[in-house]
Amino acid sequence: MLINELLEELKNTKLIIKNDRLLLGLSGGSDSIALLFILKKLQTKIGFSLGLAHLNHALRGFASDKDERFVRKLAEKYQLPVFTKKVNIKEFAKEQRLSLEDGARRSRYDFFIDTANKNKFNKVALAHTQDDQVETVLLKLLRGSGLTGLCGMPQVRPLSENLKIIRPLLNLTKNELLTYCRENKLKWREDRSNQSSDFTRNRLRNKIIPLLKKINPGLNNTFIKMTTVLKEDDNFLTEKTVKLFKQVLQKRTPEGLRLDIKTLLKEPLTLQRRVVRYALELVQGDLTDVYLPFIDNFLENKLTTVKLGKNGKLHVSKEKL
């Protein structure tokens, strides 16, 4: 896909519309720098406002601080509001019992969303590419995933009534963006951790995906087509899930909710599981610690009630609400 096609598409799909307040997650790498300049081009066609957010991971010492300064200078040059924060990812990941990579991602998203909410941005734009999508699907697969995970990152993820995450570059490859940067003489920062094999994602990127591409050189397109088709299946199942959830929801209070488990158990297994997962997510706000055995235990023991315990953990039971 060419950049001009992308600009056309962005105008047509209304991923970004007039008067949007867009917060761009800018690492300073070639992908996000390309997105910055693509958005600035789009701004001349659609009027929207733009801010930059950069999380300093402090993982690479001086280099991390240089990245931050690079982003600050860009913001100054183009007179864009900029938000930065320095986080000790190693400590955060240890605290949250996450891998370094998961910890980094979590704090990045937390920071972007928090900044957007505080400063009344209505969309967070992230520079994920087709290559990132392929890696994400493979990672999901490697770690075990249901259908939703295999669909990869969505182009639009609504977080609340006032905030969405959007990914305008999902149909472009890293190579296309690199070419764009070079042709337009844009400067970017190399992330050396991208090129090491320290992280699982980098191992996929540098070792495994090249081997897979020897078997299927069109791997990217194959994956994009696959996720599009799977997404249709997942959307249909989600629709059915929400409908059934409303049918079996007996009571909902600020403490939690209660399901008509008898009726639920008459439905196909996948809908049973999806309704319970949906209920758990609704009460907890996310799906932390929600795995299949937890869901199946709920169903097998014919539980009815989901509450948030005082420790902030999900509490499931047959208790009244």
Add this chain to the structure above:
Amino acid sequence: MLINELLEELKNTKLIIKNDRLLLGLSGGSDSIALLFILKKLQTKIGFSLGLAHLNHALRGFASDKDERFVRKLAEKYQLPVFTKKVNIKEFAKEQRLSLEDGARRSRYDFFIDTANKNKFNKVALAHTQDDQVETVLLKLLRGSGLTGLCGMPQVRPLSENLKIIRPLLNLTKNELLTYCRENKLKWREDRSNQSSDFTRNRLRNKIIPLLKKINPGLNNTFIKMTTVLKEDDNFLTEKTVKLFKQVLQKRTPEGLRLDIKTLLKEPLTLQRRVVRYALELVQGDLTDVYLPFIDNFLENKLTTVKLGKNGKLHVSKEKL
């Protein structure tokens, strides 16, 4: 899983029942040799009859003929009926425009099914293992696949009212079967083509899967769990598809069928696609040459009629039936 557990499971799940007439596809490798002796054990608990089928692929010259003689001798020793056939796979694959591996698989299945039908067997047992399943899912993924493909090989696949393919070893690893063969001092034939990197599957087996297992040593279990969950989704969608197909089927003759496309187009996209795919498979007998663009073309042009042309190819149109 241990072999004794497997025997228990086979008794409980009724994968094999009394008076079954079982045709075992026997390559002579450790997997199928293990299955032969597991089945012989099971025979003492459940009364069923057993025959052997071996396709000589003639791909490895003398070694292929030795494999065939090995199977014949086993059959003689245990007084089991044996069916063998020699096929020039290279020619067959060229004719059918298939890769060598796809050609080999196709002729093997054709031979097993044909032999079973002619000799009144009601089940064909194949020795696919957990490792084969992981490879199959990865292959599907690499070549592009919908949800059904990502579910991998089913443990039971009904082919007609009188014949099923069953895979009793899908929950065991190759290693467990090898151990079983060694402990019971069984002899088997090494397939050297298993150890070469000539075929895509072998490249996965010998290069890529070991790398993936460095990231997730429990890859096999992760995949088995994933396929089980995806299967639930797929079953639900298939049920909805068959129901909708019956609703929109306007006419069916020996030549083909006609759909109420107007009604179909009101349904969610995934069901539209699945109903058309189902119709095409029903008319053609299989899904050869049925890809997503073919299906989407049917829907986009609001076609109604599926026939089998004189050239044996699918013919879709708005014609009357």
